[in-house]
Amino acid sequence: VGTTDSALDANGVLEIDTTISLETTWHAMEELVSMGLVRSIGI
Structure with a gap:
């Protein structure tokens, strides 16, 4: 499936911070x- 440098929990599931809204993330990507x-933001 592949590898990741992201944090995994004890079950090997990717830990995702759900406290940050998609809108906040999008604005941060626009700033980049x-x-x-x-060069661009892809979805």
Whole structure:
């Protein structure tokens, strides 16, 4: 399936922080585009 450097719980399930909204994440990604660190945002 592949590997990840992300944190996994004791059962090997990816730990996802659900306290951060998708809107907040999207705005942060837009800022990365503005800073020239990424060219586009894909979904």
